[in-house]
Amino acid sequence: MTTLEQLAKILEERYHVAPDRITLDAPIEALGLDSLGMTELLFFIEEEFEITLPYEPVSMRTVGDAVRYIDEVLATRPAGAPRSEAAPATAEGVPLQASPERPA
Numbered sequence: 001m002t003t004l005e006q007l008a009k010i011l012e013e014r015y016h017v018a019p020d021r022i023t024l025d026a027p028i029e030a031l032g033l034d035s036l037g038m039t040e041l042l043f044f045i046e047e048e049f050e051i052t053l054p055y056e057p058v059s060m061r062t063v064g065d066a067v068r069y070i071d072e073v074l075a076t077r078p079a080g081a082p083r084s085e086a087a088p089a090t091a092e093g094v095p096l097q098a099s100p101e102r103p104a
Contacts, residue, residue, distance in 0.1 A: 003049075003067045003070050003071055003074075004022075004024065004063070004067050006048055006049065007022075007045070007048075007063065007066055007067060007070065008022045008063075009048070010041065010044045010045065010048055011031060011041075011063075014040070014041075014044055015031065015032060015033060015037065015041075017031045017032065022063055023063060024062065024063055024064035024067065025062055025063070025064055026062060026063045027061055027062055028041075028060060028061065028062060028063060028065075028066065029061075031063075038060075041066075045066070045070060049070055049073075049074065051070070051073050051074060051077070053073065054073075
């Protein structure tokens with residue numbers, strides 16, 4: 001399953017977005033996700049892809065931005081490492097908007 005297909009599955013199942021609306025250039029906000037929905041989406045992405053997203057904010061305005069960002073994080077995982085032990089990626093060059101707050 002591709003990254004887009006996995007992300008589409010989250011959007012369809014958790015947010016009831018019609019599959020035909022989920023395209024690479026679709027603005028995530030236009031799919032009905034508000035700021036809380038974006039924060040939840042980040043947690044769903046971590047769960048689905050078995051990754052840990054960095055605390056640094058990154059801009060994911062479109063579905064394509066999210067797919068590219070997820071692929072970048074997955075690419076930083078050390079070879080042979082289980083998905084759940086992936087090293088967090090840096091958000092270098094990828095500004096992100098919705099991000100969980102760093103614990104104090």
